Amino acid sequence: MSVVLTEEVDGVLVVTVNRPEVRNAINTAAAEGIAAAMDELDRRDDLTAGILTGAGKSFCTGMDLAAFLAGERPSVPGRGFAGIVERPAEKPLIAAVEGYAVAGGFEIVLACDLVVASREAVFGLPEVRRGLVAAGGGLIRLPARVPSQLAAEWALTGAFVPAPRAAEAGLVNRLTEPGGALAVAVELAAAIAANGPLAVRATKRILAESRGWPADEVFERQRAISEPVRASEDAKEGATAFREKRKPVWRGR
Incomplete structure (x- = not known):
């Protein structure tokens, strides 16, 4: 076994x-x-x-x-x-x-x-x-x-x-x-x-990495991780599903 x-x-x-x-x-x-x-x-x-x-x-x-x-x-x-x-x-x-x-x-x-x-x-x-x-x-x-x-x-x-x-x-x-x-x-x-897979992965990454970021770079470094998620098909699906009052169908892209 x-x-x-x-x-x-x-x-x-x-x-x-x-x-x-x-x-x-x-x-x-x-x-x-x-x-x-x-x-x-x-x-x-x-x-x-x-x-x-x-x-x-x-x-x-x-x-x-x-x-x-x-x-x-x-x-x-x-x-x-x-x-x-x-x-x-x-x-x-x-x-x-x-x-x-x-x-x-x-x-x-x-x-x-x-x-x-x-x-x-x-x-x-x-x-x-x-x-x-x-x-x-x-x-x-x-x-x-x-x-x-x-x-x-x-x-x-x-x-x-x-x-x-x-x-x-x-x-x-x-x-x-x-x-x-x-x-x-x-x-x-x-x-x-149940949440957007791209958003979950990016959220974990920011939580893990941000503790070591210089204070004057935190938002710039966060944007580099979060903006691709914001521009994803999943982000559009999440907003559309909220407007249509249904569960989102995530594609991971």
């Missing part, structure tokens, strides 16, 4: 790491499978958003240490660890989290745009407890997702953070009952996929 499963649901690509016997720890095959799924999500015009989840009772516990000791490197050129942390999908990606999302597993979550988590989910970067550094993007992305003092505390202590506390800090978008994360993530993804 494949270590990474994909399923399409109304314009949404659901990607499942399928190694529950090792809490979905990432080996080379899993990294390559996730990278291939991200490539497919980026490439296909009929897909507007994605969901990343894990089979069984855990989201992901990071790198498969047994595979690492056997000589594997669960990284993909151009996308990094797990096929995602250095270059996530260009389209919105939701992490649907049950159980543990720790170490590299938490870094995978942080590479996603939105997080839906069971109340029993647990997050953490415990690398410092093992004399290691969370170098898969966790230290870079976490301060942008929660207050800086909390990011420092969690990273420096290696603490495990329950999902309700993570939600209070603003990391989790939706909390669910145990077993309900994927279903709620599908609902959230469907709300995204």
Whole structure:
């Protein structure tokens, strides 16, 4: 059976790491499978958003240490660890989290745009407890997702953070009952996929890139991304559908 499963649901690509016997720890095959799924999500015009989840009772516990000791490197050129942390999908990606999302597993979550988590989910970067550094993007992305003092505390202590506390800090978008994360993530993804695909993709890009733009260039750089969308057939369709009081039919062009 494949270590990474994909399923399409109304314009949404659901990607499942399928190694529950090792809490979905990432080996080379899993990294390559996730990278291939991200490539497919980026490439296909009929897909507007994605969901990343894990089979069984855990989201992901990071790198498969047994595979690492056997000589594997669960990284993909151009996308990094797990096929995602250095270059996530260009389209919105939701992490649907049950159980543990720790170490590299938490870094995978942080590479996603939105997080839906069971109340029993647990997050953490415990690398410092093992004399290691969370170098898969966790230290870079976490301060942008929660207050800086909390990011420092969690990273420096290696603490495990329950999902309700993570939600209070603003990391989790939706909390669910145990077993309900994927279903709620599908609902959230469907709300995204109902929108214009060009607009969604450009919106994600501006959200991701604008934090590093010089203050005197922000609107010029935003225009370079937003104006092609404004001039698209989809923009005309959106306005026409609003006037005619019907749902728009997006073409992705």
